[in-house]
Structures are given as C-alpha cells and as structure tokens.
Amino acid sequence: MNKIARSVRLWFAPQRIREEGDTPDYRFSLANERTFLAWIRTALALIGGGFAVDQFLPELVWGVRAGLALGLLAAGVLCALRAVNHWVRCERAMRRGEDLPVSRFPALLGLVVAVVAVAMVVVVLFGWEGV
Amino acid sequence: MTAVTDRDPGLQPERTRLAWRRTTLTATVVALLAGRQALHSGATPAALVGVALSALAWLGFLLVAHRRVSVLGVARPVPFAPRAALAAALCTVALAVFAAAMLF
Secondary structure (H helix, E strand, C coil): CHHHHHHHHHHHCHHHHHHCCCCCCHHHHHHHHHHHHHHHHHHHHHHHHHHHHHHHCCCCCHHHHHHHHHHHHHHHHHHHHHHHHHHHHHHHHHHHCCCCCCCCHHHHHHHHHHHHHHHHHHHHHHHHHHC | CHHHHHCCCCCHHHHHHHHHHHHHHHHHHHHHHHHHHHHHHCCCHHHHHHHHHHHHHHHHHHHHHHHHHHHCCCCCCCCCCHHHHHHHHHHHHHHHHHHHHHHC
8 A cells, every 4th residue: 555655755756866876878768758658549449449339339228338338438447547657656666677567457457448349249239129 | 950860760760659649549439438438328417527527538648649749740859758658658547537426
C-alpha cells in the first residue's frame, strides 16, 4: 500500500523523479514515452469499443449492452491510469539503473479482452431474440 | 552538415512525434464517437453539455500533444514531464466517464 501511495505522489511531483539517480540516455526516455503512448492508444481503443457497443448494437437488451460497454470502459480507464504508473516506474528504474518493473497487467488485460470478445460473439449470435 | 550528424540515426524524436500524432488521431475518433453518442437522442440541453465536455477533453489532449510535439523538434529533446502524462491519461479517463454517464 505504501508503495502505491509513493507512486501516486510521484505522478503529481515530477521534480522528485529528477532528484533520483542519473538522467538516462534521452533515447531510452523517448522509448518509454512511446510505450506510454501505445498504452494510451490501447485505452482509447477500449473506450471507443465501449461507445461502439452502445451505438452499433441497438437491438441488444439494454442490460447486456450496458454491461459490455461498462466492462470495456472500465478496462480503458484502468489501462490509462496504469499507463501513467508504469511510465513513472520505468523512468525511475532507468534513473536508478535498476531492472525495469515487471507486470502481470498485459496478461490480465489480454484475458479481459478475450472474455469480452467471446461474450460479444455469444451475445450477437444468440442475443437477438431477447429484444 | 553538422546538423545531419547531430541527428539520432534511429530518428527517435521523429518516431515519438509520430506516436503522438497517432494517439491524437485515436483520441479524435473517440471524441467523435462521444459526440455522436451524446446527440443520439436529439439536441437536448443534456446532450449539448455532453458534447461540450467531450470536446473539452479532446482539446485538453490536443493541447498536451501539441506542447510535447513542439518540444520534440530538436535533436535531443528534454524528457517527458509526468504532469503531461497524467494530463493525457486524465483526458482519456474523462472520455470514458462521459461514455459511462451517457449510457444511463
């Protein structure tokens, strides 16, 4: 818990990152920034998917539609917040010369997307009668 | 020719700038979907507020991207600021929150 609080404090106090360790090669920082942007794009795609479920599957029962959309939106929010956290942690690790942080988030997100995709297939194939 | 040799042969700043462009385009698509969603049930006052808030989130993202891209033009750009990262993420989260609010 203490570790999370420290990370969140770093989000809002950028100068603290610069106090630690040495500035890494700017190319590594840029690579970290691109990874962050890729995660933000993933988050935006999930959020766009949430909008799309709600707008382009109007024949679905409201509950199923809202459930699928909310699942995708929640995944998008998690993904965006986690992108900032991971970026800060990578930046700090590079400054201290430590190993980059490992994470099970990609695996979890992959599972969630797979589950939503299967649910969507099932719903689209069998859900039309539930109007 | 010194300017050419100063440049990173891996074109890292350019690649990062293009990554920002891609991300801005994605944000634009999502913001357009948000506007479409808000106006789905006619131009009611609530819908117009939804459109305005989505446009605001999109403009916020655009501003962060623009400021970063204009700094990335040099051969050795300064590092990305955590505050900008947080701002970009919060604009993304805002779009998701509006989407959730518009479901009901």
